[in-house]
Amino acid sequence: MLLRQKFFERPTVELAQALLGKYLVYGQLWGKIVETEAYLYRGDPGCHAHKGQTPRNAPMFGPAGRTYVYFIYGMYHCLNIVSGQTGEGEAVLIRALEPVKGLEIMQKNRRTSKLENLCSGPGKLTQAFGLTKKHNNLSLQKGPLYIYNNKEKPRITRSQRIGLSTGQELELRFFIQGNRFVSK
DNA sequence: CCAACGATGGTCT
């Protein structure tokens, strides 16, 4: 069942946790979200939007429930889901998925057969799913990318975020405890 | 096993 608009309009830190266990669906490909990070407009220098709006981060200032896909390190893409209210400039980074359906396609896209290496990082999962800037600023209500509900209530652990040179102190990373597909 | 490093290009100053 497709998650509706209201689900995404909640505060960013709350959405980052609420997304854990839900399914990211793109055509034949399904992945369960097992790791996320929250990025906040206020008091978070690690957030792309914290200095204000630019062409790149514009989707973060749009309505919740849309994608923000950016290109990083000359090679990789990262997928975010915009949260909160329009104009807030906040989003949730999807950092890892548990592969659920379409594993053969993911294995081909990633050039590896090892399941733990398909979607266990923000650059890995976009490669496995074939997501690029073409998928930036798309509505998760309209597709072709969707979030489906899942009734399970995962056990959530919190930690510092990964890979930042600033804002590391903040504990805004969330993941499903003990899940083998969380990034290392 | 683990730490160090280089690839590679868009974005902003």
Next chain:
DNA sequence: GACCATCGTTGGC
């Protein structure tokens, strides 16, 4: 020109 919400490879143990 510097920075970067990463990852695969390399070379050590």
